[in-house]
Amino acid sequence: MRQITYLQAIGEAMREEMRRDPRVFLMGEDIEANVFGTATGFKEEFGADRLRDVPLSEAGFVGAAIGSAMVGMRPIVDLTIASFLYVAMDQIVSMAAKTTYMYGGQTHVPLVLRASMFFGGANAAQHSDRNYPMLMNVPGLKIITPSTPYDMKGLLKTAIREDDPMVSFEDGMLWGTRGDVPEEEYLIPFGVAEVKRAGTDVTVVAIASRVQEALAAAETLTKEGVSVEVIDPRTLVPLDKETILASVAKTGRLVVVEEAHRTCGAAAEIAAIVAEEGFWNLKAPIKRLAVPDVHIPFSPPLEKLMYPTASTIVSAIHAVME
Amino acid sequence: MELTNEQLVEMYRRMVRIRRFEENVVDMVASGEIPGAAHTSIGQEGEIVGACMALRLDDYMVGNHRSHGHPIGKGANLKGLMAELLGKRTGVNRGKSGSMHLADFSIGSVGETSILGSGIPIAAGAALGARMLGTDRVSLCFFGDGASNEGAVHEGLNLAAVWKLPVIYVCENNGYAVTVPAEKAISVHNISERAKAYDIPGVTVDGQDAIAVYEVVSEAVKRARAGQGPSLVEAKTYRYRHHAEGPLFDNLNYRSEEEVMRWKKRDPLVILRTRLLESGVLTEADAAQIEREVQDEVQAAITFARESAYPDPQEAFEGLYVHPIPITR
Numbered sequence: 100m101r102q103i104t105y106l107q108a109i110g111e112a113m114r115e116e117m118r119r120d121p122r123v124f125l126m127g128e129d130i131e132a133n134v135f136g137t138a139t140g141f142k143e144e145f146g147a148d149r150l151r152d153v154p155l156s157e158a159g160f161v162g163a164a165i166g167s168a169m170v171g172m173r174p175i176v177d178l179t180i181a182s183f184l185y186v187a188m189d190q191i192v193s194m195a196a197k198t199t200y201m202y203g204g205q206t207h208v209p210l211v212l213r214a215s216m217f218f219g220g221a222n223a224a225q226h227s228d229r230n231y232p233m234l235m236n237v238p239g240l241k242i243i244t245p246s247t248p249y250d251m252k253g254l255l256k257t258a259i260r261e262d263d264p265m266v267s268f269e270d271g272m273l274w275g276t277r278g279d280v281p282e283e284e285y286l287i288p289f290g291v292a293e294v295k296r297a298g299t300d301v302t303v304v305a306i307a308s309r310v311q312e313a314l315a316a317a318e319t320l321t322k323e324g325v326s327v328e329v330i331d332p333r334t335l336v337p338l339d340k341e342t343i344l345a346s347v348a349k350t351g352r353l354v355v356v357e358e359a360h361r362t363c364g365a366a367a368e369i370a371a372i373v374a375e376e377g378f379w380n381l382k383a384p385i386k387r388l389a390v391p392d393v394h395i396p397f398s399p400p401l402e403k404l405m406y407p408t409a410s411t412i413v414s415a416i417h418a419v420m421e
Numbered sequence: 422m423e424l425t426n427e428q429l430v431e432m433y434r435r436m437v438r439i440r441r442f443e444e445n446v447v448d449m450v451a452s453g454e455i456p457g458a459a460h461t462s463i464g465q466e467g468e469i470v471g472a473c474m475a476l477r478l479d480d481y482m483v484g485n486h487r488s489h490g491h492p493i494g495k496g497a498n499l500k501g502l503m504a505e506l507l508g509k510r511t512g513v514n515r516g517k518s519g520s521m522h523l524a525d526f527s528i529g530s531v532g533e534t535s536i537l538g539s540g541i542p543i544a545a546g547a548a549l550g551a552r553m554l555g556t557d558r559v560s561l562c563f564f565g566d567g568a569s570n571e572g573a574v575h576e577g578l579n580l581a582a583v584w585k586l587p588v589i590y591v592c593e594n595n596g597y598a599v600t601v602p603a604e605k606a607i608s609v610h611n612i613s614e615r616a617k618a619y620d621i622p623g624v625t626v627d628g629q630d631a632i633a634v635y636e637v638v639s640e641a642v643k644r645a646r647a648g649q650g651p652s653l654v655e656a657k658t659y660r661y662r663h664h665a666e667g668p669l670f671d672n673l674n675y676r677s678e679e680e681v682m683r684w685k686k687r688d689p690l691v692i693l694r695t696r697l698l699e700s701g702v703l704t705e706a707d708a709a710q711i712e713r714e715v716q717d718e719v720q721a722a723i724t725f726a727r728e729s730a731y732p733d734p735q736e737a738f739e740g741l742y743v744h745p746i747p748i749t750r
Contacts, residue, residue, distance in 0.1 A: 122553075153580070154576075154579055154580055156576035156579060156580060158572060158576045159542045159573065159577050159579065162541070162545070162546060162573060163545045163549055163577070164546060165546055166544060166545060166547040166550065167547065167553065168546070168550075169531050169532070169546070170481065170531065170547045170551060171554055172549075172553055189536055190542065193539060194532075194534065194536075194539055194543060198532065200740050201514060201518045202517070203513065203515030203516070203740065205513070205514070205525075206531070206532075207743045238741055241746070261744060263742045263744060289746075290746060337746035337747065
């Protein structure tokens with residue numbers, strides 16, 4: 100099968116949806132100059148109206164995107180780095196997320212916010228946020244965290260067609276990764292986790308680029324005769340808890356891995372669900388691997404200590420297997 | 422842009438409608454019938470209706486927490502508004518939002534938002550959408566003197582200006598951000614002066630004179646519809662009541678009784694009625710007739726709201742998404 104990169108998958112999803120629906124348009128900082136390579140050829144194909152550079156003003160342009168969505172457009176906003184969404188937080192939380200509910204269904208907000216988690220590259224705390232858990236705490240948004248080019252394309256296309264406000268957290272560590280993506284069109288439904296590797300001894304739920312680390316850990320552990328099941332939720336809101344609970348019912352052990360901070364993270368939420376609804380299937384305490392509750396330091400040897408890796412996942416699995 | 426006699430009478434009727442609706446709201450908050458905070462527009466009817474009459478029904482409008490006047494000014498039916506104030510299912514928002522968010526989308530509303538300044542970018546976006554969808558609709562955004570200092574106002578005005586969006590920003594300067602006087606919080610004497618920073622027209626107008634507001638806003642609407650971009654209109658006005666109803670704001674010493682009396686002498690309803698009587702557009706009998714009809718309308722709205730059912734408990738968990746997802750309870 101044809102292979103493309105994660106960034107190319109983003110570009111293909113947007114191009115196909117912009118071709119399909121003239122109400123879909125893209126706006127963002129430096130989008131015309133195509134800094135990240137996700138909008139190659141867009142200016143020529145779609146024109147200046149549907150490919151808009153914006154003034155540096157996240158509250159202004161996210162708000163404008165919401166307003167346009169409320170009257171019938173279908174904006175995609177490239178926020179570039181996820182840390183910048185704080186500048187637009189009021190618009191995202193008070194407007195995008197609450198509008199459908201608060202106005203009793205008189206309107207809705209078909210908006211896609213794209214935010215890349217730009218960590219692991221010595222950019223320090225203010226540019227390295229992996230902040231999807233904050234928005235999981237806001238009812239009214241839907242959140243995707245794709246881990247492969249295939250998932251990225253299929254989920255983003257679904258997101259663009261959705262009538263609800265969406266946030267696509269795109270993992271910067273995956274930008275250059277290549278994977279199989281068919282030429283023909285496909286969509287991936289929300290709320291359907293994928294078992295990335297089947298196993299019987301322990302369930303590892305991993306998010307975004309931590310899925311790769313979990314798969315590497317699973318490979319290492321086959322040599323020891325430990326069979327690891329790796330599950331990628333793919334969408335955090337809605338969250339496919341059934342697939343996770345069914346896996347834990349089979350394996351009796353759970354390790355949850357993510358690249359966000361530990362407190363109130365997605366791993367915490369998944370662990371809580373399994374503790375509430377799958378407790379009697381557990382043979383060992385649940386283990387969480389997340390970023391400690393400190394800021395991301397600049398110095399590379401320090402930053403490297405922050406994120407769960409294949410080797411810390413192997414250690415965690417050893418712990419729950421004892 | 423000259424108002425016809427029918428339009429002048431309609432303008433007066435809508436102002437009376439806001440006043441009588443709000444007077445009943447004051448009583449119904451005091452009696453405990455209306456829950457939550459209620460911010461009335463009594464005293465500000467001239468600028469609201471003057472601005473709204475410059476719009477078509479299909480033009481967009483964004484407002485703020487002082488939200489009762491805006492939809493009435495643009496022609497909304499009172500029943501859905503009053504039912505919303507009582508938290509009933511027949512309310513414009515199905516009882517989900519109450520007094521600070523009386524947005525009736527059937528008359529062109531694109532929201533009444535209680536986070537100050539947040540509507541400025543939304544209105545710019547509605548204008549962008551209107552243009553991209555190939556319509557000649559414009560978008561009008563009400564905001565207050567307090568909101569004028571918010572960062573979103575700068576961001577939204579700049580965006581609207583660089584994209585030449587068909588949007589009219591109407592600052593309802595009622596002199597106070599809750600209790601803080603405008604001169605203590607705002608760096609310029611007239612908020613309209615800030616238009617210079619965006620290279621757009623900025624005009625200050627007497628907000629108690631509905632016709633004057635209509636004329637200024639009509640000019641801005643004309644510019645917007647012709648593709649000449651946004652305008653900033655500042656209407657100097659006054660709220661007779663405190664920031665919100667209720668004991669929290671009742672006994673605060675932030676403005677003088679003398680100041681309140683001075684503004685009441687320039688009541689927007691009296692100013693317009695006098696003008697219409699003097700020019701023969703309205704007779705005393707007509708004015709009395711409008712009073713009676715509006716009183717009946719308000720009473721009918723109250724009856725409708727009282728007789729309407731509360732939402733079912735299940736409805737608290739509905740309407741969050743267009744395509745629902747499971748919600749754990």
